[in-house]
Amino acid sequence: MSTPAALRPAARWCLQPSRMYSVPPTFLLPSLAANQQSSSFSSTSKSLYPRDNNRERGVSTQRRTGLRQPVSVSNNPLPQPILDPKKRSKVQVDETHGLWDFFHSKDKPMNTPEEDFAHGRPWSAEELRAKSWEDLHALWYMCCKERNRIVTEGGERARLGAGYGDHEANRRDMTVRRTQRAIKQVLTERYYSWRDAEEVAKDDPEISFDGDGPIYIPQAFEEDSVEGTSSKEELATAKRAQKKVQKEPIADDFYESEAVHAKGRKDV
Amino acid sequence: MATKLIPRIPGPRLGRKEIYLPNFTLQLIRTPNLPPTYATFIVPLNLNKLDIRDYLWNVYGVPVLSVRSYIQQQKIRQDKPGAKRPSPRRWYRPRSIKKMTIEMEQPFAWPEAPESFEEWDKDTFDAANKDREEQEKQFRPDSRKEPTKERKSIAEQAKALLEGKQKWVPNKIVEDEWEDVGEEVEVETDVDVSKVEKS
Numbered sequence: 031m032s033t034p035a036a037l038r039p040a041a042r043w044c045l046q047p048s049r050m051y052s053v054p055p056t057f058l059l060p061s062l063a064a065n066q067q068s069s070s071f072s073s074t075s076k077s078l079y080p081r082d083n084n085r086e087r088g089v090s091t092q093r094r095t096g097l098r099q100p101v102s103v104s105n106n107p108l109p110q111p112i113l114d115p116k117k118r119s120k121v122q123v124d125e126t127h128g129l130w131d132f133f134h135s136k137d138k139p140m141n142t143p144e145e146d147f148a149h150g151r152p153w154s155a156e157e158l159r160a161k162s163w164e165d166l167h168a169l170w171y172m173c174c175k176e177r178n179r180i181v182t183e184g185g186e187r188a189r190l191g192a193g194y195g196d197h198e199a200n201r202r203d204m205t206v207r208r209t210q211r212a213i214k215q216v217l218t219e220r221y222y223s224w225r226d227a228e229e230v231a232k233d234d235p236e237i238s239f240d241g242d243g244p245i246y247i248p249q250a251f252e253e254d255s256v257e258g259t260s261s262k263e264e265l266a267t268a269k270r271a272q273k274k275v276q277k278e279p280i281a282d283d284f285y286e287s288e289a290v291h292a293k294g295r296k297d298v
Numbered sequence: 299m300a301t302k303l304i305p306r307i308p309g310p311r312l313g314r315k316e317i318y319l320p321n322f323t324l325q326l327i328r329t330p331n332l333p334p335t336y337a338t339f340i341v342p343l344n345l346n347k348l349d350i351r352d353y354l355w356n357v358y359g360v361p362v363l364s365v366r367s368y369i370q371q372q373k374i375r376q377d378k379p380g381a382k383r384p385s386p387r388r389w390y391r392p393r394s395i396k397k398m399t400i401e402m403e404q405p406f407a408w409p410e411a412p413e414s415f416e417e418w419d420k421d422t423f424d425a426a427n428k429d430r431e432e433q434e435k436q437f438r439p440d441s442r443k444e445p446t447k448e449r450k451s452i453a454e455q456a457k458a459l460l461e462g463k464q465k466w467v468p469n470k471i472v473e474d475e476w477e478d479v480g481e482e483v484e485v486e487t488d489v490d491v492s493k494v495e496k497s
Contacts, residue, residue: 128358193418
């Protein structure tokens, strides 16, 4: 057969006897061609469109239509974002801002390894034993701030991929932590010596824990010796007790702060 | 009894929890996408918003207007960090990281990053890291399957040849490669070598 294979089914469909009758006759062709509706289907006039009283109809943020009416800022151009951070205006930072204490210097965000290495030895417990609670407390907070500095600068060094310096920073941190350990050791020693002193004071006739009146009532030893009421042994023990109490550098206010400190430590 | 006038201390409202020897560290982190009046810290997990407000006021004198906090869970991984040979299926999740962002009255900007990292010896540091990574690669279980450097180079050359970027040049024949010593000469003619017969 000479007809192409693709045309064969279409030709068969056209030649079917039932299909021959469904084709409209030729005289109806003009009516089929004039298919457009000449008058509106709706009887409502166009002036009533839109039909609801919605003022925002047609205003869409998604389609970026903008407002229907111009507003007072319509003529002002939008500010352009500055994408380059170098061109942005510098933030004026107060010289006394507290967060500067998170850095060793204001010029750069981290110390060089040489600067980190330039430190001395930690405070020893022996040196700190002579210090007051206020001094020790201040030193503890210096240590806290120094550790914050070290950890902040370490994070920045890692973020920038700056290079070496971890070892020096760790050594510095260890020195600070050893100072803190010495502070705690001294405070613990004081606490135990205070407890021992309390035990001794229970037997001391010069100290009363009644609550009313002064705690320490010194006795006149010279009068006692003149009167001869107390024996030699009693005098010696009393003197020893007095010496021991005087030896302890614990004042009343220190005792109070120690108690509060113990309470505070429990919270930590 | 005369009432004593207590001087009002400027600053935020503070808590009454008395901590005399705080033993933790705050790490200030760089947040270029936040406004300069905000600062973010990595804090210990047990620190709360009131604690950081009091701490920053008492230690650094920074009045804090508001605090928001965020705990970042870490990705699960096999074996602990720093294990020499991480054993598979020993699951380990690193400790979460807690971050707190505070709002301050005064803006604060970090110091500029240095231009060159010569003082930190960055070149040596990077070279050492690269070398170490290559060394570690050799001990990975699938290191045998990865193509060697030579193979990669040969593949590149072959590809260049096929695409016509390079032209095949056979090895040059060196003129003096073979020395002409003339005809072969029989030596030791006086030695009688008996012929071996095949059996």
